[in-house]
Amino acid sequence: MNEITVTSADAFDIRDWLRLDLMPHFMCPGCGHGIALRALLWACHELGIKKDKLAIVSGIGCSGRTGAYIDANTFHTTHGRPLAFATGLKLARPDLTVIVISGDGDSLAIGGNHMIHACRRNLDMTLMLLNNEVYGMTGGQVSPTTSAERFTTTTPAGNVEPVFDACKLAEGAGATFAGREATLQTPALKDLLKAAISHKGFSVAEVISDCTEIFGRKNAMGNSAEMVLRQKHAMIPERSPDDRVPEPFKPNPFPTGVFVDQQRPEYGELYDQVRKRARERSK
Amino acid sequence: MSQTQIRFSGSGGQGLILSARILAAALAARGKFVAQSQAYEPTSRGGLSRSDLVVSDREVDYPLVTSLDCVVILDQVAVAASEGLLRPDTVTITDAARVSAPPGEPRRVLALPITGKARGIGNIRVANIVALGALAELAGIIDPDSLRETMLDLVPPRFRDLNAEAFDAGREMAATLENA
Amino acid sequence: MSNPTNIQGNAAAAAGAIAAGCRFYAGYPITPSSEIAEQMAARLPKAGGTFIQMEDELGSMAATVGASLGGVKAMTATSGPGFSLKQENLGYAAMTETPCVIVNVMRGGPSTGLPTRPAQADIMQARWGTHGDHPIIVLAPHTVREIYEETIRAFNLAEALRTPVVVLYDETIGHLVETVTLKEPEEIITRKWAEGPREDYLPYAAGADMIPAFPRPGDGYRTHTTGLTHDERGFPTQDPEKVAAFMERLLGKLETHRDLIEKNELVETDGADVLIVAIGTPARAAKSAIRELRDEGIRAGLFRPVTLWPFPEEALKAAAKGKRAVLVPEMNAGQMILEVERVLAGEAPVTGLNVFNGEPITPAQIAAAVKELAK
Numbered sequence: 001m002n003e004i005t006v007t008s009a010d011a012f013d014i015r016d017w018l019r020l021d022l023m024p025h026f027m028c029p030g031c032g033h034g035i036a037l038r039a040l041l042w043a044c045h046e047l048g049i050k051k052d053k054l055a056i057v058s059g060i061g062c063s064g065r066t067g068a069y070i071d072a073n074t075f076h077t078t079h080g081r082p083l084a085f086a087t088g089l090k091l092a093r094p095d096l097t098v099i100v101i102s103g104d105g106d107s108l109a110i111g112g113n114h115m116i117h118a119c120r121r122n123l124d125m126t127l128m129l130l131n132n133e134v135y136g137m138t139g140g141q142v143s144p145t146t147s148a149e150r151f152t153t154t155t156p157a158g159n160v161e162p163v164f165d166a167c168k169l170a171e172g173a174g175a176t177f178a179g180r181e182a183t184l185q186t187p188a189l190k191d192l193l194k195a196a197i198s199h200k201g202f203s204v205a206e207v208i209s210d211c212t213e214i215f216g217r218k219n220a221m222g223n224s225a226e227m228v229l230r231q232k233h234a235m236i237p238e239r240s241p242d243d244r245v246p247e248p249f250k251p252n253p254f255p256t257g258v259f260v261d262q263q264r265p266e267y268g269e270l271y272d273q274v275r276k277r278a279r280e281r282s283k
Numbered sequence: 284m285s286q287t288q289i290r291f292s293g294s295g296g297q298g299l300i301l302s303a304r305i306l307a308a309a310l311a312a313r314g315k316f317v318a319q320s321q322a323y324e325p326t327s328r329g330g331l332s333r334s335d336l337v338v339s340d341r342e343v344d345y346p347l348v349t350s351l352d353c354v355v356i357l358d359q360v361a362v363a364a365s366e367g368l369l370r371p372d373t374v375t376i377t378d379a380a381r382v383s384a385p386p387g388e389p390r391r392v393l394a395l396p397i398t399g400k401a402r403g404i405g406n407i408r409v410a411n412i413v414a415l416g417a418l419a420e421l422a423g424i425i426d427p428d429s430l431r432e433t434m435l436d437l438v439p440p441r442f443r444d445l446n447a448e449a450f451d452a453g454r455e456m457a458a459t460l461e462n463a
Numbered sequence: 464m465s466n467p468t469n470i471q472g473n474a475a476a477a478a479g480a481i482a483a484g485c486r487f488y489a490g491y492p493i494t495p496s497s498e499i500a501e502q503m504a505a506r507l508p509k510a511g512g513t514f515i516q517m518e519d520e521l522g523s524m525a526a527t528v529g530a531s532l533g534g535v536k537a538m539t540a541t542s543g544p545g546f547s548l549k550q551e552n553l554g555y556a557a558m559t560e561t562p563c564v565i566v567n568v569m570r571g572g573p574s575t576g577l578p579t580r581p582a583q584a585d586i587m588q589a590r591w592g593t594h595g596d597h598p599i600i601v602l603a604p605h606t607v608r609e610i611y612e613e614t615i616r617a618f619n620l621a622e623a624l625r626t627p628v629v630v631l632y633d634e635t636i637g638h639l640v641e642t643v644t645l646k647e648p649e650e651i652i653t654r655k656w657a658e659g660p661r662e663d664y665l666p667y668a669a670g671a672d673m674i675p676a677f678p679r680p681g682d683g684y685r686t687h688t689t690g691l692t693h694d695e696r697g698f699p700t701q702d703p704e705k706v707a708a709f710m711e712r713l714l715g716k717l718e719t720h721r722d723l724i725e726k727n728e729l730v731e732t733d734g735a736d737v738l739i740v741a742i743g744t745p746a747r748a749a750k751s752a753i754r755e756l757r758d759e760g761i762r763a764g765l766f767r768p769v770t771l772w773p774f775p776e777e778a779l780k781a782a783a784k785g786k787r788a789v790l791v792p793e794m795n796a797g798q799m800i801l802e803v804e805r806v807l808a809g810e811a812p813v814t815g816l817n818v819f820n821g822e823p824i825t826p827a828q829i830a831a832a833v834k835e836l837a838k
Contacts, residue, residue, distance in 0.1 A: 089533045091530060092513065349826065
């Protein structure tokens with residue numbers, strides 16, 4: 001899964017997947033979320049997913065607003081709760097492909113509890129976690145993934161909190177699929193998302209995105225191209241035992257690739273057995 | 284409108300809520316309206332436990348007991364809780380061994396060797412059914428035979444004989460007392 | 464129709480939900496409502512539905528709304544502290560007009576309060592608990608039979624009017640076991656589904672009934688649902704005209720359907736000198752007190768809102784006409800009385816009987832208060 005599959009992009013036209021009447025979109029110039037959105041729709045296209053059967057559930061923040069541009073059944077829910085909404089939706093409607101678009105604040109802070117329990121439960125849906133190290137929508141506050149010593153509006157003297165590694169968290173909570181890619185490598189990101197969506201069970205695809213306008217500016221990280229190129233220097237193609245958890249107080253290197261890919265009974269199927277047993281017992 | 288208020292009380296673990304449930308089921312099956320309540324505080328063994336029934340010919344208005352027609356007290360710990368709810372004519376059944384200072388107000392306290400009888404039958408845990416049998420005989424709220432039937436339907440099959448014996452023993456000791 | 468059976472109030476809520484067509488329940492254990500979750504865990508899979516115990520109260524409300532967004536009738540239940548947490552996504556359900564039912568079994572508060580003792584101190588929270596102006600229906604059953612019937616009606620109202628509906632009762636009734644005959648529902652309402660070509664469909668456009676048709680995911684409408692203030696297309700808007708139009712419809716829709724929503728019980732109000740206004744256990748105490756007082760020659764009547772919110776303004780006014788005094792017994796420090804005073808301003812003196820020590824209000828307390836007022 002770590003290799004970039006060579007796929008003809010000709011057949012994929014993002015305009016087929018977007019609500020074009022909503023353009024122009026709200027994202028800032030240089031924001032990585034648009035690249036992630038493109039990779040996601042590209043993955044859906046290659047998987048042959050029908051838009052009518054696609055449900056996108058998102059939370060609050062910049063990540064949460066991206067879902068509205070997708071021409072599918074889109075649900076923009078509340079702060080940190082998209083995984084919980086999606087859990088109800090998927091259980092009620094197992095026929096839908098359910099993809100949650102969330103951010104580092106949404107999934108790792110206010111919605112952290114839902115994230116770890118979604119991993120544990122293993123219901124068949126995908127979390128695309130857009131990690132841009134910051135609360136962009138609210139003006140640039142520190143997030144659980146803000147690198148050490150970075151400046152944000154709530155860490156005016158530099159961040160002293162250690163960061164969360166979303167993939168390690170997912171793995172520790174029992175996720176059956178967890179991987180990470182950067183927006184720098186869109187085809188690889190698309191392939192990661194394809195693998196995540198195809199995975200039977202709960203899958204986490206973390207996307208290293210960039211917030212040029214707020215986080216980049218505050219930390220003098222250059223323009224969007226420079227920010228994306230930074231990913232190149234920080235990314236590690238594969239995870240090795242030495243770089244498991246990004247250490248606090250130094251710029252974060254981030255491993256990329258698929259870290260967890262295993263099979264465990266899927267929650268929806270297990271609940272089918274609960275129904276069967278309940279009916280047999282009541283006979 | 285005729286309304287009857289009954290309380291089963293004692294200490295946690297004596298099975299009094301089951302006694303109340305059996306009586307409530309028997310009354311409902313015979314066309315009565317029953318409201319059954321109990322304290323929901325975590326009752327460990329030894330603490331106060333009670334279950335109350337308000338029985339009526341139509342839907343019960345106020346569902347909690349205010350003035351008891353009949354009370355079963357199987358442990359001293361339960362005496363104080365009922366003091367304010369007793370009338371001179373309240374049928375008050377106490378366990379002779381476990382209630383040393385019965386409530387003072389009612390004219391007649393029927394102190395029966397309920398737990399002693401249960402132990403004699405072979406299992407102290409059927410004291411609740413002995414009490415139920417005694418109550419059926421004394422309270423005049425239900426035909427004891429039909430209550431016995433309901434009771435046997437509700438207890439686990441392997442304990443049916445034991446419970447039948449307990450129920451009959453309770454009736455008998457009450458009848459003896461009545462005739463005395 | 465079943466035979467008379469003894470059933471607990473909380474179990475009756477679960478039975479009513481299943482009878483109404485509820486096929487999804489997400490919950491989190493909390494005293495004194497946990498029996499509802501336990502009952503649903505046992506009953507739903509048999510009915511082909513889904514029960515899930517979520518990781519917290521916030522998530523259980525979110526999953527409930529999520530299931531309903533998928534087109535399935537959904538419910539959750541909670542108490543005090545959990546009801547506070549559920550307000551977040553209850554607001555989302557109100558905003559997105561997603562039908563759902565929330566049972567709140569009231570215990571003593573504030574905070575952790577008295578977990579196993581009855582109270583009625585969530586009357587105002589049930590109406591105003593979530594932020595922002597919002598529509599909500601609150602039903603207040605007072606017997607186990609009524610919990611069953613009102614839970615069915617809660618689903619019907621939620622579906623018909625696309626709104627969250629709260630079923631609100633105190634711990635005494637929740638844990639009470641009563642003899643009830645569970646009748647099959649006379650009517651089961653399911654939300655109006657979107658029909659016709661996608662091009663003509665506006666998910667938040669409504670006709671004279673003010674209730675938009677619901678787009679079932681998978682039916683091809685591919686709509687957007689958001690907690691942001693939205694236009695008829697369902698997309699965020701800040702256009703003051705559109706915002707105002709949306710809010711007017713959202714807040715007006717329940718008023719338009721008051722006939723469907725409103726339900727009151729009147730007991731011996733004609734010719735009464737004192738009118739008692741009560742819900743839940745105090746209403747039952749009032750019924751008992753009214754009978755006792757009648758024997759003493761004191762004439763009291765009861766006005767009981769079965770639908771607590773929207774508050775039955777006109778019906779209360781009519782019932783209070785010519786009464787010498789109005790008594791509002793509540794197991795709180797005075798909540799419903801504020802509405803009664805507002806509605807009856809100047810027409811009749813209103814007095815509260817407030818008990819908030821964790822004990823239910825008794826017939827004797829009400830009888831004494833009425834006697835005082837009848838002097």
